Amino acid sequence: MQFPSVQWFEAVQQEADTEADTFRRMGFCDATVLFESRSGEDSRRFVLDFEDYGMTSVRELRKGEADDAHFSLAAEDAVWREMIENIHVNGEADLEHTLNRLQLPGTVELAASDQQNADLFYRYNQTFQEFFNLSCRVESEFAGAGSA
Amino acid sequence: MSEVSEQGIAVPDKLAKLARENEWPLDKLERMLGLFSPFQVQILLDRKMTADQAERLLAGERPDENAPLYTPEQEEYIDKLKAGQYDLRWLNDQEPTWGIRSSLSSRGLTLMDINKAYAGEPEDVAPTDSMAPRGAVLEEEYPGMGYSLNSKYQVWSDNVVPLYEEAVSRQWSVTRDIPWQDLKPLPDDLERAQCEFCTFLTEVEMIASDFPAKWLWRMNQHYHEVKMFLCTQAMDEARHLEVFRKRALANGGGLLHARAETELGLANILHAPSYIQGSFLMHVVGEGLVLDIFRAGEFLAQNKVEKEMYRLCLQDEARHVSYGTMHLKYFLENHPDRETAERELHAVAEIAERSFTGFLCNSFIIEPLAVLAGGGIKHIDKGMDAVKIVWKRITDEYLNRCDLAGLDRRSRIALPAEAPY
Numbered sequence: 001m002q003f004p005s006v007q008w009f010e011a012v013q014q015e016a017d018t019e020a021d022t023f024r025r026m027g028f029c030d031a032t033v034l035f036e037s038r039s040g041e042d043s044r045r046f047v048l049d050f051e052d053y054g055m056t057s058v059r060e061l062r063k064g065e066a067d068d069a070h071f072s073l074a075a076e077d078a079v080w081r082e083m084i085e086n087i088h089v090n091g092e093a094d095l096e097h098t099l100n101r102l103q104l105p106g107t108v109e110l111a112a113s114d115q116q117n118a119d120l121f122y123r124y125n126q127t128f129q130e131f132f133n134l135s136c137r138v139e140s141e142f143a144g145a146g147s148a
Numbered sequence: 149m150s151e152v153s154e155q156g157i158a159v160p161d162k163l164a165k166l167a168r169e170n171e172w173p174l175d176k177l178e179r180m181l182g183l184f185s186p187f188q189v190q191i192l193l194d195r196k197m198t199a200d201q202a203e204r205l206l207a208g209e210r211p212d213e214n215a216p217l218y219t220p221e222q223e224e225y226i227d228k229l230k231a232g233q234y235d236l237r238w239l240n241d242q243e244p245t246w247g248i249r250s251s252l253s254s255r256g257l258t259l260m261d262i263n264k265a266y267a268g269e270p271e272d273v274a275p276t277d278s279m280a281p282r283g284a285v286l287e288e289e290y291p292g293m294g295y296s297l298n299s300k301y302q303v304w305s306d307n308v309v310p311l312y313e314e315a316v317s318r319q320w321s322v323t324r325d326i327p328w329q330d331l332k333p334l335p336d337d338l339e340r341a342q343c344e345f346c347t348f349l350t351e352v353e354m355i356a357s358d359f360p361a362k363w364l365w366r367m368n369q370h371y372h373e374v375k376m377f378l379c380t381q382a383m384d385e386a387r388h389l390e391v392f393r394k395r396a397l398a399n400g401g402g403l404l405h406a407r408a409e410t411e412l413g414l415a416n417i418l419h420a421p422s423y424i425q426g427s428f429l430m431h432v433v434g435e436g437l438v439l440d441i442f443r444a445g446e447f448l449a450q451n452k453v454e455k456e457m458y459r460l461c462l463q464d465e466a467r468h469v470s471y472g473t474m475h476l477k478y479f480l481e482n483h484p485d486r487e488t489a490e491r492e493l494h495a496v497a498e499i500a501e502r503s504f505t506g507f508l509c510n511s512f513i514i515e516p517l518a519v520l521a522g523g524g525i526k527h528i529d530k531g532m533d534a535v536k537i538v539w540k541r542i543t544d545e546y547l548n549r550c551d552l553a554g555l556d557r558r559s560r561i562a563l564p565a566e567a568p569y
Contacts, residue, residue, distance in 0.1 A: 027318030115548035
């Protein structure tokens with residue numbers, strides 16, 4: 001399945017559905033996240049709605065289309081690809097590929113209209129991490145050659 | 149109202165009247181108030197306990213067998229019940245809530261759901277000094293709980309209701325949810341660095357339980373959601389003490405050095421003279437700083453145990469910061485004299501920003517961080533780069549939160565944007 005794509009995120013959520021108890025135990029998560037993958041001047045942007053215990057919808061934005069996300073996570077294609085491949089190999093992100101680990105030094109950029117919205121990334125961090133960890137069960141193909 | 153007697157004991161007017169009705173001499177009442185609270189004494193006077201019976205209590209003895217158990221009203225009610233007569237006033241109260249049903253949301257019945265249905269918007273000034281539930285039928289008079297925070301702007305934040313729900317929903321267990329079995333021995337320098345860091349965190353975390361506990365009983369019950377949220381915060385911080393103490397002691401290291409310098413920062417919070425000062429110091433400054441320290445802890449984790457514990461802690465901490473930031477905003481926007489309030493908070497911030505340095509220029513905090521970041525004592529220089537990132541994040545986010553709250557520290561901040569080392 002192509003990464004990133006609406007189908008890819010939906011496939012991950014389907015895996016999350018099979019782990020409903022885990023997500024319920026982690027608690028409510030109410031945030032709209034803009035996921036951006038950049039390649040030179042181009043980028044692909046996806047709006048992921050998290051509500052209650054998981055992602056309830058995902059859509060890809062057109063070029064220039066405004067978003068209503070609380071915060072965005074943006075990185076080069078290569079950064080996301082390395083993270084997804086690492087998750088695939090290890091069954092979860094290893095110590096050097098968690099979302100917080102990538103974001104703190106700015107490898108993944110966190111942006112929001114205000115700090116309250118940015119702080120949602122911290123408040124629900126476990127849910128987001130677990131969500132991406134479940135991509136280890138999704139066959140991922142990347143632009144150019146290669147898959148994980 | 150109350151009068152202060154010659155012995156220096158405050159005698160509430162209501163109690164003095166009851167004492168006269170029960171033929172207690174004033175000195176007896178004063179002696180009782182020297183030993184018991186006015187409310188305890190009122191319980192006895194309401195039951196028509198005699199002065200002689202009270203004297204026996206003062207002597208540490210049981211009152212005689214005729215000492216009354218019931219108030220006259222209760223005795224009358226018991227007689228009626230024996231005769232098969234019920235009171236039933238409660239059945240006939242004209243309650244405005246009657247017939248109102250709360251709708252459910254997708255996650256169950258939340259506080260937001262019931263607040264939408266009835267009495268969800270607290271008044272700007274609490275209507276009573278009591279624990280009577282908001283929206284209940286009120287009586288003419290209550291004993292008085294002695295609250296000092298009776299205005300909404302003193303405690304409220306617009307996000308406190310969903311934050312309480314989120315806090316309850318996202319609780320976790322140190323014993324169950326951390327994969328302790330994955331903890332493996334570390335080289336001595338890394339273990340020592342993690343243990344020193346965990347000693348610091350074990351020491352500081354429960355200030356964020358003690359501080360709300362100090363203020364909770366002073367907050368009017370009309371704003372119960374704030375009190376409920378602060379109870380979750382107290383529990384969160386108990387869990388943080390637990391997780392860092394366990395980590396320090398679980399892997400062959402132990403608790404290391406606790407510094408007086410750190411304690412000064414904690415005392416600064418606990419003994420803040422007002423709730424808003426303390427909340428700013430704790431929720432916005434202190435927990436904002438610790439939130440980034442937790443993020444650094446996750447970043448520097450040497451194993452999955454540390455990853456999990458810092459990640460789970462940072463979620464909790466971010467909720468507390470969120471309440472504090474939005475409370476500061478609400479406080480400033482609704483304060484009757486905003487200019488004075490801002491002036492006071494700027495002065496507090498001047499002190500608070502200087503207290504940052506007690507953590508960020510503290511060798512027992514930043515050097516362990518640098519050793520963990522560098523991967524060992526040999527690479528401590530390289531590790532200091534990560535410490536510098538943390539400094540920048542802390543100051544950036546602090547300023548962002550002040551901006552959001554409407555307290556312009558950007559043009560006045562005492563701290564440099566970049567670490568001075």
